[in-house]
Amino acid sequence: MVSSSAHSVGLTVRHKRDSSAPDFSTTFHAAAHIAVLARDEKDFGALVPENGWRPAVADPSFRTWTDDYSNVLGAILRRPSP
16 A cells, blocks of 8 residues: 555655564564655665665555545455555
8 A cells, every 4th residue: 555655646656565573572573565756766775675675566456545435444445565
């Protein structure tokens, strides 16, 4: 969903899934899916595939949200890609 919205306004997206085991006892660390948006690929700097950062691909079946359209239930029910 973030990818579709970002691409619709000319931004590029890199994402990374942090699936390490949660450690709430000392660090309050939980698994996360992180997305970073930029105007240009070169703006990502060190966010490279070797560090787990991947370009996000927009899902063509997802209708981009606008001021006139949103689908909260669809966003809740949609499963994120791996």
